[in-house]
Amino acid sequence: MNALDERIVRATQAGLPLVAEPYKAIAASLGIEHSEVLSRLEAMLADGRIRRIGAVPNHYALGYTANAMSVWDVADHTVDELGAQVGALAFVTHCYRRPRRLPDWPYNLFAMVHGASRTDTALKIEIIRTALGLAVRASDVLYSTRILKKTGLRID
Amino acid sequence: MDELERAIVNRLQGGFPLSERPFADAARELGTDEATLIAKLKAMLEAGTLTRFGPLYDAERLGGAFTLCAMSVPPADFERVAALVNAHPAVAHNYERAHRYNMWFVIAAASRAQIAPLIAAIEAQTGYPVLDLPREQEYFIELRLVA
Numbered sequence: 073m074n075a076l077d078e079r080i081v082r083a084t085q086a087g088l089p090l091v092a093e094p095y096k097a098i099a100a101s102l103g104i105e106h107s108e109v110l111s112r113l114e115a116m117l118a119d120g121r122i123r124r125i126g127a128v129p130n131h132y133a134l135g136y137t138a139n140a141m142s143v144w145d146v147a148d149h150t151v152d153e154l155g156a157q158v159g160a161l162a163f164v165t166h167c168y169r170r171p172r173r174l175p176d177w178p179y180n181l182f183a184m185v186h187g188a189s190r191t192d193t194a195l196k197i198e199i200i201r202t203a204l205g206l207a208v209r210a211s212d213v214l215y216s217t218r219i220l221k222k223t224g225l226r227i228d
Numbered sequence: 229m230d231e232l233e234r235a236i237v238n239r240l241q242g243g244f245p246l247s248e249r250p251f252a253d254a255a256r257e258l259g260t261d262e263a264t265l266i267a268k269l270k271a272m273l274e275a276g277t278l279t280r281f282g283p284l285y286d287a288e289r290l291g292g293a294f295t296l297c298a299m300s301v302p303p304a305d306f307e308r309v310a311a312l313v314n315a316h317p318a319v320a321h322n323y324e325r326a327h328r329y330n331m332w333f334v335i336a337a338a339s340r341a342q343i344a345p346l347i348a349a350i351e352a353q354t355g356y357p358v359l360d361l362p363r364e365q366e367y368f369i370e371l372r373l374v375a
Contacts (some may be wrong), residue, residue, distance in 0.1 A: 073291055073298045081285060087273075088282035090308030092249055092265050110246050113283065117246075127269070134237065141325065141332070152365060158306040158368030162374075169365040170296065177298070177329075177359055190273040214332070218324035221333070 076104070080112050088125075109205050111131075112217040136186035138215065142200060143179035145172070145210040151181055157203055178210055181212045188214065232260055232268050233277065238374050244282075260352070288363075293340040297347065298329040298359040309354045318346055331358065339344075 073081075090095040090138055094121050095113070099106045116122040131139060137169055152170050158181070159167035166184040187193030197213055229237075235258045245253045252262040260268075272278045288294055301309045307322075313319055313333055322333035338341050347358045 076231050080291060084283050085285055086282075087280045088244075089252075090270050090273075090281070092251060092252065092262060092266070095246070096248070106248075114244055116283070116285075119289075121287050122283045125244040125246070125279050125283045126240045126242045126280075126281070127272075129237050129241070129285060130276055130279045133275070133277040152367075155365065155367040161367050162229055165369065167367040167369065168363045170361040170363055170366075173359050173361070177361070199307035204309045212327070212328040214329070215323040216323045217326050220310045220324055220331070221319060 074161075076108070077112055077116065077121075080109060080116075084113075091184050102221045131186050138190045140185050140197065140216070141214045142183045142185055142197045143212050143214065144181040144183070144200075144204060145178045146181055146210055147205045147209070148180070148206060150207050154204055154207055155181055158200055161196075161199065161203065163187070164200070168215050179212065229277075232258065232264070233272060235259075236268065236272065237277075283355055287336065290337075293337050293343055293362075295335050295347075295360055295362040296335050297335060297350075298361065299331040299354070299356050300329050301331050301354075301356055303330075309356065312353045313350060316346065316350065317355075318342075 073074055080098070083098050084103060087120065089097045091097050095109045096106045099109045102109070113122065113125070117125065131137075142188055145177070155169055157168055163185055164183045167178055168182045170182055172178055172180050185193050185196045185200070187196055193215075194213075201208060239258060240254060244250055247253050249262065251265050255265040256260050258265065269278070269281050272273075273281060297311065299313075309331065310322065310324075313331065314322055318335050318337050320334045320336045322331065324330060325332055335343055335346055337346065343360070347360055351358050
């Protein structure tokens with residue numbers, strides 16, 4: 073990443089200024105052209121360094137208090153296809169493939185699910201189970217019970 | 229939650245324009261005006277309904293290395309271990325979960341080479357093994373949280 077991109081990331085990772093011309097305000101604070109801010113942000117959006125630009129809601133404030141990590145053991149040759157299907161479910165907010173650590177940890181597919189209650193979340197997890205069907209060899213659900221630390225991923 | 233707040237959560241989690249007057253453009257889409265949208269976003273950030281408004285960066289694609297770690301800690305020793313783990317600046321977040329593996333945290337470092345020594349240090353300090361579960365693939369997420 074070049075130095076200009078890095079300065080733009082630092083200037084915007086905590087949020088955009090809530091003013092009529094936010095990109096102009098960022099450009100002024102960095103001493104660069106307005107058009108440069110827009111073109112660098114466009115480039116980062118295009119190559120995936122920026123996932124999206126908009127509102128980042130707080131799960132808890134929206135009433136999503138039952139947050140679970142569902143984990144699944146599916147065959148390696150099907151995990152990518154199944155992961156794409158699970159990721160496409162509206163209530164799954166993150167979906168990853170991770171390595172197994174046998175014998176302690178047999179799961180290779182992770183899907184985060186948020187619900188208004190454990191009943192709601194459990195129902196959603198059953199929808200994942202149905203989508204995965206016979207591919208599921210083992211599964212588990214880990215509800216979060218406490219945030220011990222949350223500083224976010226930032227460059228400093 | 230009023231109608232505009234709901235529209236912001238449901239329709240403005242992405243796609244905020246890269247234009248000269250983006251709030252005016254987004255407001256038009258949401259059926260309101262620039263000043264109202266800006267005031268509403270400020271209020272939602274203040275109330276904690278939104279944690280942030282702006283670009284959501286993919287930390288991994290910006291450079292650096294990350295991994296998800298899990299530990300199985302006896303309840304009686306949990307607070308001591310949490311304090312030791314959280315004291316590392318490289319630990320970005322840490323959650324308690326209802327499971328035999330009851331502590332789950334993310335390590336963020338400048339490179340993959342820095343992660344193994346950090347995990348070894350945490351194991352030595354706490355006396356418990358750490359599962360290292362780096363993400364190998366991320367799957368496309370279609371929709372986001374709705375209000």
